[in-house]
Amino acid sequence: MPAKSAIDTLREALKRLPGIGPKSAQRMAFHLLERDRDGATMIVEALNFALASVSHCTHCNNFSETEICTICANTKRDQTLLCVVETPADLESIEQASAFRGVYFVLMGHLAPLDGIGPDQLSVDRLTRTVADRGIREVVLATNLTVEGESTADYIASVLQNSDVVISRLARGVPVGGELEYMDAGTLNQAFDERRQIQR
Amino acid sequence: MPAKSAIDTLREALKRLPGIGPKSAQRMAFHLLERDRDGATMIVEALNFALASVSHCTHCNNFSETEICTICANTKRDQTLLCVVETPADLESIEQASAFRGVYFVLMGHLAPLDGIGPDQLSVDRLTRTVADRGIREVVLATNLTVEGESTADYIASVLQNSDVVISRLARGVPVGGELEYMDAGTLNQAFDERRQIQR
Known part of the structure:
Protein backbone atom coordinates (compact mmCIF):
# COMPACT_ATOMS: atom_id res chain seq x y z
CA MET A 1 0.00 0.00 0.00
CA PRO A 2 1.44 3.44 -0.85
CA ALA A 3 2.31 5.85 1.96
CA LYS A 4 -0.68 8.07 1.19
CA SER A 5 -3.36 7.41 -1.38
CA ALA A 6 -4.65 9.99 -3.83
CA ILE A 7 -7.98 10.04 -1.98
CA ASP A 8 -6.31 10.64 1.39
CA THR A 9 -4.31 13.48 -0.14
CA LEU A 10 -7.48 14.98 -1.61
CA ARG A 11 -9.29 14.65 1.71
CA GLU A 12 -6.45 16.43 3.50
CA ALA A 13 -6.42 19.19 0.89
CA LEU A 14 -10.19 19.78 1.07
CA LYS A 15 -9.90 20.19 4.85
CA ARG A 16 -8.09 23.46 4.10
CA LEU A 17 -11.46 24.93 3.08
CA PRO A 18 -12.97 27.01 5.89
CA GLY A 19 -15.62 25.19 7.92
CA ILE A 20 -14.82 21.80 6.39
CA GLY A 21 -13.91 18.94 8.75
CA PRO A 22 -12.80 15.38 7.99
CA LYS A 23 -16.33 14.02 7.36
CA SER A 24 -17.34 16.80 4.96
CA ALA A 25 -13.99 16.61 3.19
CA GLN A 26 -14.49 12.88 2.65
CA ARG A 27 -18.03 13.44 1.39
CA MET A 28 -16.76 16.08 -1.05
CA ALA A 29 -13.91 13.89 -2.27
CA PHE A 30 -16.20 10.90 -2.89
CA HIS A 31 -18.88 13.07 -4.51
CA LEU A 32 -16.44 14.72 -6.92
CA LEU A 33 -14.74 11.46 -7.88
CA GLU A 34 -17.93 9.46 -8.25
CA ARG A 35 -20.59 11.86 -9.45
CA ASP A 36 -19.01 15.09 -10.64
CA ARG A 37 -15.59 14.83 -12.25
CA ASP A 38 -16.55 17.73 -14.51
CA GLY A 39 -17.19 19.78 -11.38
CA ALA A 40 -13.76 18.83 -10.04
CA THR A 41 -12.15 19.99 -13.28
CA MET A 42 -14.15 23.24 -13.10
CA ILE A 43 -12.88 23.84 -9.57
CA VAL A 44 -9.27 23.18 -10.63
CA GLU A 45 -9.55 25.60 -13.54
CA ALA A 46 -11.36 28.28 -11.55
CA LEU A 47 -8.80 28.08 -8.73
CA ASN A 48 -5.87 28.27 -11.14
CA PHE A 49 -7.47 31.20 -12.97
CA ALA A 50 -8.24 33.07 -9.74
CA LEU A 51 -4.82 32.38 -8.20
CA ALA A 52 -3.14 33.72 -11.33
CA SER A 53 -5.34 36.75 -11.96
CA VAL A 54 -6.78 37.97 -8.66
CA SER A 55 -4.69 40.39 -6.67
CA HIS A 56 -5.52 43.49 -4.60
CA CYS A 57 -6.58 46.93 -5.83
CA THR A 58 -3.70 49.28 -4.98
CA HIS A 59 -6.20 51.89 -3.82
CA CYS A 60 -8.85 50.10 -1.77
CA ASN A 61 -7.16 46.73 -1.06
CA ASN A 62 -10.22 44.85 -2.36
CA PHE A 63 -9.75 41.83 -4.62
CA SER A 64 -9.24 42.97 -8.18
CA GLU A 65 -8.02 41.59 -11.48
CA THR A 66 -6.77 45.05 -12.48
CA GLU A 67 -4.33 47.31 -10.64
CA ILE A 68 -7.18 49.65 -9.73
CA CYS A 69 -10.62 48.13 -9.27
CA THR A 70 -13.76 49.29 -11.07
CA LEU A 170 -22.52 53.36 11.10
CA ALA A 171 -25.69 54.15 13.06
CA ARG A 172 -26.61 51.60 15.68
CA GLY A 173 -30.21 50.82 16.59
CA VAL A 174 -33.24 48.72 15.84
CA PRO A 175 -33.04 47.28 12.29
CA VAL A 176 -35.74 48.21 9.77
CA GLY A 177 -38.66 45.81 10.24
CA GLY A 178 -37.38 44.88 13.71
CA GLU A 179 -39.87 44.16 16.50
CA LEU A 180 -38.98 45.54 19.92
CA GLU A 181 -40.36 42.44 21.61
CA TYR A 182 -37.58 40.34 20.10
CA MET A 183 -34.73 42.87 20.27
CA ASP A 184 -31.73 42.15 22.51
CA ALA A 185 -30.93 44.42 25.45
CA GLY A 186 -27.75 45.83 23.87
CA THR A 187 -29.58 46.98 20.75
CA LEU A 188 -32.44 48.52 22.76
CA ASN A 189 -29.97 50.39 24.96
CA GLN A 190 -28.14 51.72 21.88
CA ALA A 191 -31.42 52.73 20.29
CA PHE A 192 -32.38 54.73 23.39
CA ASP A 193 -28.93 56.26 23.89
CA GLU A 194 -28.69 57.39 20.27
CA ARG A 195 -32.34 58.39 19.82
CA ARG A 196 -32.87 61.25 17.36
CA GLN A 197 -35.06 64.25 17.77
CA ILE A 198 -37.80 64.36 15.15
CA GLN A 199 -37.55 67.42 12.93
CA ARG A 200 -40.73 69.48 12.75
CA MET B 1 -16.02 45.18 -16.58
CA PRO B 2 -15.44 41.67 -17.95
CA ALA B 3 -18.43 39.36 -18.49
CA LYS B 4 -17.50 37.25 -15.48
CA SER B 5 -14.71 37.90 -13.04
CA ALA B 6 -12.27 35.26 -11.83
CA ILE B 7 -13.86 35.43 -8.37
CA ASP B 8 -17.38 34.90 -9.76
CA THR B 9 -16.11 31.92 -11.76
CA LEU B 10 -14.45 30.49 -8.65
CA ARG B 11 -17.62 31.03 -6.61
CA GLU B 12 -19.69 29.21 -9.23
CA ALA B 13 -17.19 26.34 -9.34
CA LEU B 14 -17.11 25.89 -5.55
CA LYS B 15 -20.91 25.63 -5.53
CA ARG B 16 -20.43 22.26 -7.27
CA LEU B 17 -19.19 20.87 -3.94
CA PRO B 18 -21.96 18.96 -2.11
CA GLY B 19 -23.70 20.97 0.61
CA ILE B 20 -22.12 24.27 -0.45
CA GLY B 21 -24.43 27.18 -1.29
CA PRO B 22 -23.64 30.67 -2.59
CA LYS B 23 -22.68 32.13 0.81
CA SER B 24 -20.31 29.30 1.75
CA ALA B 25 -18.80 29.30 -1.74
CA GLN B 26 -18.09 33.01 -1.42
CA ARG B 27 -16.56 32.53 2.02
CA MET B 28 -14.34 29.74 0.69
CA ALA B 29 -13.25 31.78 -2.33
CA PHE B 30 -12.36 34.82 -0.21
CA HIS B 31 -10.62 32.68 2.41
CA LEU B 32 -8.46 30.85 -0.13
CA LEU B 33 -7.52 34.01 -2.02
CA GLU B 34 -6.82 36.10 1.06
CA ARG B 35 -5.50 33.74 3.70
CA ASP B 36 -4.58 30.42 2.16
CA ARG B 37 -3.23 30.50 -1.39
CA ASP B 38 -1.01 27.54 -0.49
CA GLY B 39 -4.16 25.64 0.47
CA ALA B 40 -5.73 26.53 -2.88
CA THR B 41 -2.66 25.18 -4.68
CA MET B 42 -2.80 22.02 -2.55
CA ILE B 43 -6.45 21.52 -3.53
CA VAL B 44 -5.65 21.99 -7.23
CA GLU B 45 -2.80 19.47 -7.07
CA ALA B 46 -4.75 16.93 -5.02
CA LEU B 47 -7.76 17.16 -7.34
CA ASN B 48 -5.59 16.77 -10.44
CA PHE B 49 -3.74 13.83 -8.86
CA ALA B 50 -6.97 12.11 -7.77
CA LEU B 51 -8.74 12.73 -11.10
CA ALA B 52 -5.80 11.20 -12.93
CA SER B 53 -5.11 8.23 -10.67
CA VAL B 54 -8.32 7.18 -8.94
CA SER B 55 -10.55 4.75 -10.75
CA HIS B 56 -12.64 1.76 -9.62
CA CYS B 57 -11.46 -1.66 -8.52
CA THR B 58 -12.60 -4.11 -11.21
CA HIS B 59 -13.66 -6.57 -8.51
CA CYS B 60 -15.43 -4.58 -5.81
CA ASN B 61 -16.15 -1.29 -7.59
CA ASN B 62 -14.56 0.68 -4.71
CA PHE B 63 -12.25 3.59 -5.49
CA SER B 64 -8.77 2.30 -6.22
CA GLU B 65 -5.54 3.50 -7.75
CA THR B 66 -4.77 -0.02 -8.91
CA GLU B 67 -6.85 -2.34 -11.09
CA ILE B 68 -7.61 -4.53 -8.08
CA CYS B 69 -7.78 -2.84 -4.68
CA THR B 70 -5.77 -3.92 -1.63
CA LEU B 170 -27.38 -6.73 8.91
CA ALA B 171 -29.12 -7.30 12.26
CA ARG B 172 -31.57 -4.58 13.23
CA GLY B 173 -32.16 -3.57 16.84
CA VAL B 174 -31.10 -1.34 19.70
CA PRO B 175 -27.53 -0.06 19.16
CA VAL B 176 -24.86 -0.98 21.73
CA GLY B 177 -25.02 1.59 24.54
CA GLY B 178 -28.53 2.61 23.48
CA GLU B 179 -31.08 3.59 26.10
CA LEU B 180 -34.61 2.33 25.53
CA GLU B 181 -36.08 5.56 26.87
CA TYR B 182 -34.69 7.45 23.87
CA MET B 183 -35.17 4.77 21.19
CA ASP B 184 -37.59 5.44 18.32
CA ALA B 185 -40.67 3.27 17.85
CA GLY B 186 -39.38 1.65 14.64
CA THR B 187 -36.18 0.45 16.32
CA LEU B 188 -38.05 -0.85 19.37
CA ASN B 189 -40.50 -2.75 17.16
CA GLN B 190 -37.62 -4.31 15.21
CA ALA B 191 -35.83 -5.22 18.42
CA PHE B 192 -38.94 -7.02 19.70
CA ASP B 193 -39.76 -8.69 16.36
CA GLU B 194 -36.21 -10.00 15.95
CA ARG B 195 -35.54 -10.83 19.60
CA ARG B 196 -33.16 -13.76 20.14
CA GLN B 197 -33.51 -16.65 22.51
CA ILE B 198 -30.72 -16.71 25.06
CA GLN B 199 -28.65 -19.89 24.85
CA ARG B 200 -28.34 -21.81 28.14
Whole structure:
Protein backbone atom coordinates (compact mmCIF):
# COMPACT_ATOMS: atom_id res chain seq x y z
CA MET A 1 0.00 0.00 0.00
CA PRO A 2 1.44 3.44 -0.85
CA ALA A 3 2.31 5.85 1.96
CA LYS A 4 -0.68 8.07 1.19
CA SER A 5 -3.36 7.41 -1.38
CA ALA A 6 -4.65 9.99 -3.83
CA ILE A 7 -7.98 10.04 -1.98
CA ASP A 8 -6.31 10.64 1.39
CA THR A 9 -4.31 13.48 -0.14
CA LEU A 10 -7.48 14.98 -1.61
CA ARG A 11 -9.29 14.65 1.71
CA GLU A 12 -6.45 16.43 3.50
CA ALA A 13 -6.42 19.19 0.89
CA LEU A 14 -10.19 19.78 1.07
CA LYS A 15 -9.90 20.19 4.85
CA ARG A 16 -8.09 23.46 4.10
CA LEU A 17 -11.46 24.93 3.08
CA PRO A 18 -12.97 27.01 5.89
CA GLY A 19 -15.62 25.19 7.92
CA ILE A 20 -14.82 21.80 6.39
CA GLY A 21 -13.91 18.94 8.75
CA PRO A 22 -12.80 15.38 7.99
CA LYS A 23 -16.33 14.02 7.36
CA SER A 24 -17.34 16.80 4.96
CA ALA A 25 -13.99 16.61 3.19
CA GLN A 26 -14.49 12.88 2.65
CA ARG A 27 -18.03 13.44 1.39
CA MET A 28 -16.76 16.08 -1.05
CA ALA A 29 -13.91 13.89 -2.27
CA PHE A 30 -16.20 10.90 -2.89
CA HIS A 31 -18.88 13.07 -4.51
CA LEU A 32 -16.44 14.72 -6.92
CA LEU A 33 -14.74 11.46 -7.88
CA GLU A 34 -17.93 9.46 -8.25
CA ARG A 35 -20.59 11.86 -9.45
CA ASP A 36 -19.01 15.09 -10.64
CA ARG A 37 -15.59 14.83 -12.25
CA ASP A 38 -16.55 17.73 -14.51
CA GLY A 39 -17.19 19.78 -11.38
CA ALA A 40 -13.76 18.83 -10.04
CA THR A 41 -12.15 19.99 -13.28
CA MET A 42 -14.15 23.24 -13.10
CA ILE A 43 -12.88 23.84 -9.57
CA VAL A 44 -9.27 23.18 -10.63
CA GLU A 45 -9.55 25.60 -13.54
CA ALA A 46 -11.36 28.28 -11.55
CA LEU A 47 -8.80 28.08 -8.73
CA ASN A 48 -5.87 28.27 -11.14
CA PHE A 49 -7.47 31.20 -12.97
CA ALA A 50 -8.24 33.07 -9.74
CA LEU A 51 -4.82 32.38 -8.20
CA ALA A 52 -3.14 33.72 -11.33
CA SER A 53 -5.34 36.75 -11.96
CA VAL A 54 -6.78 37.97 -8.66
CA SER A 55 -4.69 40.39 -6.67
CA HIS A 56 -5.52 43.49 -4.60
CA CYS A 57 -6.58 46.93 -5.83
CA THR A 58 -3.70 49.28 -4.98
CA HIS A 59 -6.20 51.89 -3.82
CA CYS A 60 -8.85 50.10 -1.77
CA ASN A 61 -7.16 46.73 -1.06
CA ASN A 62 -10.22 44.85 -2.36
CA PHE A 63 -9.75 41.83 -4.62
CA SER A 64 -9.24 42.97 -8.18
CA GLU A 65 -8.02 41.59 -11.48
CA THR A 66 -6.77 45.05 -12.48
CA GLU A 67 -4.33 47.31 -10.64
CA ILE A 68 -7.18 49.65 -9.73
CA CYS A 69 -10.62 48.13 -9.27
CA THR A 70 -13.76 49.29 -11.07
CA ILE A 71 -15.12 51.07 -7.98
CA CYS A 72 -11.94 53.08 -7.38
CA ALA A 73 -11.67 53.86 -11.11
CA ASN A 74 -15.26 55.13 -11.27
CA THR A 75 -15.00 58.92 -11.50
CA LYS A 76 -18.72 59.33 -10.81
CA ARG A 77 -18.18 58.22 -7.22
CA ASP A 78 -17.19 60.60 -4.45
CA GLN A 79 -13.44 59.97 -4.12
CA THR A 80 -13.21 62.00 -0.91
CA LEU A 81 -15.64 59.83 1.06
CA LEU A 82 -14.00 56.64 2.31
CA CYS A 83 -15.86 53.68 3.79
CA VAL A 84 -13.74 51.21 5.80
CA VAL A 85 -15.09 47.63 5.76
CA GLU A 86 -13.75 44.34 7.08
CA THR A 87 -14.25 42.10 4.05
CA PRO A 88 -15.09 42.08 0.33
CA ALA A 89 -18.39 40.41 1.32
CA ASP A 90 -19.31 43.44 3.46
CA LEU A 91 -18.45 45.72 0.55
CA GLU A 92 -20.73 43.73 -1.73
CA SER A 93 -23.64 43.93 0.71
CA ILE A 94 -23.28 47.71 0.87
CA GLU A 95 -23.02 47.94 -2.94
CA GLN A 96 -26.08 45.75 -3.42
CA ALA A 97 -28.04 48.01 -1.07
CA SER A 98 -26.79 51.08 -3.03
CA ALA A 99 -26.18 52.51 0.42
CA PHE A 100 -22.97 54.41 -0.35
CA ARG A 101 -21.56 56.30 -3.34
CA GLY A 102 -18.01 56.96 -2.15
CA VAL A 103 -14.98 54.68 -2.27
CA TYR A 104 -13.85 51.89 0.05
CA PHE A 105 -10.94 50.56 1.99
CA VAL A 106 -11.07 46.82 2.70
CA LEU A 107 -9.17 45.73 5.83
CA MET A 108 -9.47 42.02 4.93
CA GLY A 109 -10.37 41.09 8.48
CA HIS A 110 -10.61 42.58 11.94
CA LEU A 111 -8.20 42.96 14.83
CA ALA A 112 -7.78 39.56 16.50
CA PRO A 113 -4.57 39.59 18.55
CA LEU A 114 -5.07 35.98 19.66
CA ASP A 115 -5.06 34.88 15.99
CA GLY A 116 -2.02 37.04 15.26
CA ILE A 117 -4.00 39.64 13.31
CA GLY A 118 -2.80 43.08 14.37
CA PRO A 119 -2.75 46.51 12.69
CA ASP A 120 0.04 45.41 10.30
CA GLN A 121 -1.98 42.48 8.93
CA LEU A 122 -4.93 44.84 8.30
CA SER A 123 -2.74 47.36 6.41
CA VAL A 124 -3.81 50.15 8.76
CA ASP A 125 -0.71 52.19 7.83
CA ARG A 126 -1.76 51.99 4.17
CA LEU A 127 -5.19 53.24 5.22
CA THR A 128 -3.69 56.24 7.03
CA ARG A 129 -1.47 57.03 4.01
CA THR A 130 -4.53 56.79 1.75
CA VAL A 131 -6.43 59.22 3.99
CA ALA A 132 -3.52 61.69 3.98
CA ASP A 133 -2.53 61.42 0.30
CA ARG A 134 -5.89 61.29 -1.42
CA GLY A 135 -7.64 64.23 0.19
CA ILE A 136 -10.24 62.17 2.03
CA ARG A 137 -12.93 64.34 3.65
CA GLU A 138 -14.73 61.75 5.73
CA VAL A 139 -13.98 58.21 6.86
CA VAL A 140 -17.07 56.06 7.57
CA LEU A 141 -16.11 53.16 9.81
CA ALA A 142 -18.33 50.32 8.60
CA THR A 143 -16.76 47.39 10.41
CA ASN A 144 -19.18 44.86 11.92
CA LEU A 145 -21.09 45.77 15.06
CA THR A 146 -19.46 42.82 16.85
CA VAL A 147 -16.90 43.07 19.65
CA GLU A 148 -14.04 42.59 17.17
CA GLY A 149 -15.50 45.02 14.65
CA GLU A 150 -16.07 47.65 17.34
CA SER A 151 -12.52 47.39 18.67
CA THR A 152 -11.16 47.56 15.12
CA ALA A 153 -13.21 50.72 14.54
CA ASP A 154 -12.02 52.19 17.84
CA TYR A 155 -8.41 51.47 16.94
CA ILE A 156 -8.68 53.08 13.49
CA ALA A 157 -10.47 56.10 14.97
CA SER A 158 -7.62 56.52 17.48
CA VAL A 159 -4.99 56.29 14.73
CA LEU A 160 -6.78 58.87 12.59
CA GLN A 161 -7.67 61.31 15.37
CA ASN A 162 -4.79 63.69 14.64
CA SER A 163 -5.66 64.07 10.97
CA ASP A 164 -8.33 66.69 10.22
CA VAL A 165 -10.70 64.19 8.61
CA VAL A 166 -14.28 63.62 9.78
CA ILE A 167 -14.62 60.16 11.29
CA SER A 168 -18.05 58.55 11.51
CA ARG A 169 -19.46 55.18 12.46
CA LEU A 170 -22.52 53.36 11.10
CA ALA A 171 -25.69 54.15 13.06
CA ARG A 172 -26.61 51.60 15.68
CA GLY A 173 -30.21 50.82 16.59
CA VAL A 174 -33.24 48.72 15.84
CA PRO A 175 -33.04 47.28 12.29
CA VAL A 176 -35.74 48.21 9.77
CA GLY A 177 -38.66 45.81 10.24
CA GLY A 178 -37.38 44.88 13.71
CA GLU A 179 -39.87 44.16 16.50
CA LEU A 180 -38.98 45.54 19.92
CA GLU A 181 -40.36 42.44 21.61
CA TYR A 182 -37.58 40.34 20.10
CA MET A 183 -34.73 42.87 20.27
CA ASP A 184 -31.73 42.15 22.51
CA ALA A 185 -30.93 44.42 25.45
CA GLY A 186 -27.75 45.83 23.87
CA THR A 187 -29.58 46.98 20.75
CA LEU A 188 -32.44 48.52 22.76
CA ASN A 189 -29.97 50.39 24.96
CA GLN A 190 -28.14 51.72 21.88
CA ALA A 191 -31.42 52.73 20.29
CA PHE A 192 -32.38 54.73 23.39
CA ASP A 193 -28.93 56.26 23.89
CA GLU A 194 -28.69 57.39 20.27
CA ARG A 195 -32.34 58.39 19.82
CA ARG A 196 -32.87 61.25 17.36
CA GLN A 197 -35.06 64.25 17.77
CA ILE A 198 -37.80 64.36 15.15
CA GLN A 199 -37.55 67.42 12.93
CA ARG A 200 -40.73 69.48 12.75
CA MET B 1 -16.02 45.18 -16.58
CA PRO B 2 -15.44 41.67 -17.95
CA ALA B 3 -18.43 39.36 -18.49
CA LYS B 4 -17.50 37.25 -15.48
CA SER B 5 -14.71 37.90 -13.04
CA ALA B 6 -12.27 35.26 -11.83
CA ILE B 7 -13.86 35.43 -8.37
CA ASP B 8 -17.38 34.90 -9.76
CA THR B 9 -16.11 31.92 -11.76
CA LEU B 10 -14.45 30.49 -8.65
CA ARG B 11 -17.62 31.03 -6.61
CA GLU B 12 -19.69 29.21 -9.23
CA ALA B 13 -17.19 26.34 -9.34
CA LEU B 14 -17.11 25.89 -5.55
CA LYS B 15 -20.91 25.63 -5.53
CA ARG B 16 -20.43 22.26 -7.27
CA LEU B 17 -19.19 20.87 -3.94
CA PRO B 18 -21.96 18.96 -2.11
CA GLY B 19 -23.70 20.97 0.61
CA ILE B 20 -22.12 24.27 -0.45
CA GLY B 21 -24.43 27.18 -1.29
CA PRO B 22 -23.64 30.67 -2.59
CA LYS B 23 -22.68 32.13 0.81
CA SER B 24 -20.31 29.30 1.75
CA ALA B 25 -18.80 29.30 -1.74
CA GLN B 26 -18.09 33.01 -1.42
CA ARG B 27 -16.56 32.53 2.02
CA MET B 28 -14.34 29.74 0.69
CA ALA B 29 -13.25 31.78 -2.33
CA PHE B 30 -12.36 34.82 -0.21
CA HIS B 31 -10.62 32.68 2.41
CA LEU B 32 -8.46 30.85 -0.13
CA LEU B 33 -7.52 34.01 -2.02
CA GLU B 34 -6.82 36.10 1.06
CA ARG B 35 -5.50 33.74 3.70
CA ASP B 36 -4.58 30.42 2.16
CA ARG B 37 -3.23 30.50 -1.39
CA ASP B 38 -1.01 27.54 -0.49
CA GLY B 39 -4.16 25.64 0.47
CA ALA B 40 -5.73 26.53 -2.88
CA THR B 41 -2.66 25.18 -4.68
CA MET B 42 -2.80 22.02 -2.55
CA ILE B 43 -6.45 21.52 -3.53
CA VAL B 44 -5.65 21.99 -7.23
CA GLU B 45 -2.80 19.47 -7.07
CA ALA B 46 -4.75 16.93 -5.02
CA LEU B 47 -7.76 17.16 -7.34
CA ASN B 48 -5.59 16.77 -10.44
CA PHE B 49 -3.74 13.83 -8.86
CA ALA B 50 -6.97 12.11 -7.77
CA LEU B 51 -8.74 12.73 -11.10
CA ALA B 52 -5.80 11.20 -12.93
CA SER B 53 -5.11 8.23 -10.67
CA VAL B 54 -8.32 7.18 -8.94
CA SER B 55 -10.55 4.75 -10.75
CA HIS B 56 -12.64 1.76 -9.62
CA CYS B 57 -11.46 -1.66 -8.52
CA THR B 58 -12.60 -4.11 -11.21
CA HIS B 59 -13.66 -6.57 -8.51
CA CYS B 60 -15.43 -4.58 -5.81
CA ASN B 61 -16.15 -1.29 -7.59
CA ASN B 62 -14.56 0.68 -4.71
CA PHE B 63 -12.25 3.59 -5.49
CA SER B 64 -8.77 2.30 -6.22
CA GLU B 65 -5.54 3.50 -7.75
CA THR B 66 -4.77 -0.02 -8.91
CA GLU B 67 -6.85 -2.34 -11.09
CA ILE B 68 -7.61 -4.53 -8.08
CA CYS B 69 -7.78 -2.84 -4.68
CA THR B 70 -5.77 -3.92 -1.63
CA ILE B 71 -8.80 -5.52 0.03
CA CYS B 72 -9.71 -7.65 -3.00
CA ALA B 73 -6.04 -8.58 -3.51
CA ASN B 74 -5.66 -9.71 0.12
CA THR B 75 -5.58 -13.51 0.01
CA LYS B 76 -6.02 -13.72 3.79
CA ARG B 77 -9.59 -12.49 3.47
CA ASP B 78 -12.51 -14.82 2.81
CA GLN B 79 -13.08 -14.35 -0.92
CA THR B 80 -16.38 -16.26 -0.83
CA LEU B 81 -18.09 -13.93 1.64
CA LEU B 82 -19.33 -10.74 -0.05
CA CYS B 83 -20.58 -7.65 1.76
CA VAL B 84 -22.65 -5.21 -0.30
CA VAL B 85 -22.39 -1.56 0.86
CA GLU B 86 -23.69 1.70 -0.53
CA THR B 87 -20.56 3.85 -0.36
CA PRO B 88 -16.77 3.76 0.21
CA ALA B 89 -17.46 5.61 3.49
CA ASP B 90 -19.63 2.71 4.70
CA LEU B 91 -16.87 0.28 3.74
CA GLU B 92 -14.35 2.30 5.75
CA SER B 93 -16.59 2.30 8.84
CA ILE B 94 -16.89 -1.48 8.65
CA GLU B 95 -13.13 -1.86 8.14
CA GLN B 96 -12.35 0.45 11.05
CA ALA B 97 -14.63 -1.64 13.27
CA SER B 98 -12.87 -4.83 12.04
CA ALA B 99 -16.42 -6.15 11.74
CA PHE B 100 -15.94 -8.22 8.58
CA ARG B 101 -13.15 -10.29 7.05
CA GLY B 102 -14.62 -11.08 3.61
CA VAL B 103 -14.64 -8.90 0.49
CA TYR B 104 -16.93 -6.11 -0.59
CA PHE B 105 -19.05 -4.82 -3.42
CA VAL B 106 -19.60 -1.05 -3.40
CA LEU B 107 -22.83 0.06 -5.11
CA MET B 108 -21.79 3.74 -5.06
CA GLY B 109 -25.24 4.86 -3.95
CA HIS B 110 -28.71 3.51 -3.39
CA LEU B 111 -31.78 3.15 -5.57
CA ALA B 112 -33.36 6.58 -6.03
CA PRO B 113 -35.63 6.48 -9.08
CA LEU B 114 -36.58 10.15 -8.65
CA ASP B 115 -32.90 11.11 -8.99
CA GLY B 116 -32.46 8.79 -11.97
CA ILE B 117 -30.47 6.21 -10.02
CA GLY B 118 -31.71 2.76 -10.98
CA PRO B 119 -30.17 -0.75 -10.99
CA ASP B 120 -27.94 0.16 -13.99
CA GLN B 121 -26.34 3.11 -12.21
CA LEU B 122 -25.58 0.87 -9.22
CA SER B 123 -23.95 -1.82 -11.43
CA VAL B 124 -26.29 -4.47 -10.04
CA ASP B 125 -25.67 -6.68 -13.10
CA ARG B 126 -21.95 -6.58 -12.33
CA LEU B 127 -22.78 -7.63 -8.78
CA THR B 128 -24.81 -10.63 -10.01
CA ARG B 129 -21.98 -11.63 -12.39
CA THR B 130 -19.50 -11.34 -9.51
CA VAL B 131 -21.67 -13.58 -7.36
CA ALA B 132 -21.97 -16.18 -10.14
CA ASP B 133 -18.36 -16.10 -11.41
CA ARG B 134 -16.39 -15.89 -8.19
CA GLY B 135 -17.96 -18.68 -6.18
CA ILE B 136 -19.54 -16.45 -3.56
CA ARG B 137 -21.03 -18.42 -0.68
CA GLU B 138 -22.88 -15.68 1.18
CA VAL B 139 -23.94 -12.13 0.34
CA VAL B 140 -24.35 -9.83 3.36
CA LEU B 141 -26.54 -6.89 2.43
CA ALA B 142 -25.07 -3.99 4.43
CA THR B 143 -26.88 -1.06 2.86
CA ASN B 144 -28.12 1.63 5.24
CA LEU B 145 -31.15 0.94 7.43
CA THR B 146 -32.95 3.87 5.76
CA VAL B 147 -35.93 3.61 3.43
CA GLU B 148 -33.64 3.87 0.39
CA GLY B 149 -31.13 1.41 1.79
CA GLU B 150 -33.85 -1.09 2.67
CA SER B 151 -35.44 -0.95 -0.77
CA THR B 152 -32.01 -1.31 -2.38
CA ALA B 153 -31.37 -4.41 -0.23
CA ASP B 154 -34.83 -5.78 -1.11
CA TYR B 155 -34.15 -5.27 -4.81
CA ILE B 156 -30.76 -7.00 -4.71
CA ALA B 157 -32.20 -9.88 -2.67
CA SER B 158 -34.93 -10.33 -5.32
CA VAL B 159 -32.37 -10.30 -8.15
CA LEU B 160 -30.20 -12.89 -6.39
CA GLN B 161 -33.00 -15.17 -5.19
CA ASN B 162 -32.55 -17.69 -8.01
CA SER B 163 -28.84 -18.19 -7.38
CA ASP B 164 -27.98 -20.71 -4.68
CA VAL B 165 -26.13 -18.19 -2.54
CA VAL B 166 -27.02 -17.42 1.10
CA ILE B 167 -28.38 -13.87 1.39
CA SER B 168 -28.29 -12.12 4.75
CA ARG B 169 -29.02 -8.66 6.06
CA LEU B 170 -27.38 -6.73 8.91
CA ALA B 171 -29.12 -7.30 12.26
CA ARG B 172 -31.57 -4.58 13.23
CA GLY B 173 -32.16 -3.57 16.84
CA VAL B 174 -31.10 -1.34 19.70
CA PRO B 175 -27.53 -0.06 19.16
CA VAL B 176 -24.86 -0.98 21.73
CA GLY B 177 -25.02 1.59 24.54
CA GLY B 178 -28.53 2.61 23.48
CA GLU B 179 -31.08 3.59 26.10
CA LEU B 180 -34.61 2.33 25.53
CA GLU B 181 -36.08 5.56 26.87
CA TYR B 182 -34.69 7.45 23.87
CA MET B 183 -35.17 4.77 21.19
CA ASP B 184 -37.59 5.44 18.32
CA ALA B 185 -40.67 3.27 17.85
CA GLY B 186 -39.38 1.65 14.64
CA THR B 187 -36.18 0.45 16.32
CA LEU B 188 -38.05 -0.85 19.37
CA ASN B 189 -40.50 -2.75 17.16
CA GLN B 190 -37.62 -4.31 15.21
CA ALA B 191 -35.83 -5.22 18.42
CA PHE B 192 -38.94 -7.02 19.70
CA ASP B 193 -39.76 -8.69 16.36
CA GLU B 194 -36.21 -10.00 15.95
CA ARG B 195 -35.54 -10.83 19.60
CA ARG B 196 -33.16 -13.76 20.14
CA GLN B 197 -33.51 -16.65 22.51
CA ILE B 198 -30.72 -16.71 25.06
CA GLN B 199 -28.65 -19.89 24.85
CA ARG B 200 -28.34 -21.81 28.14
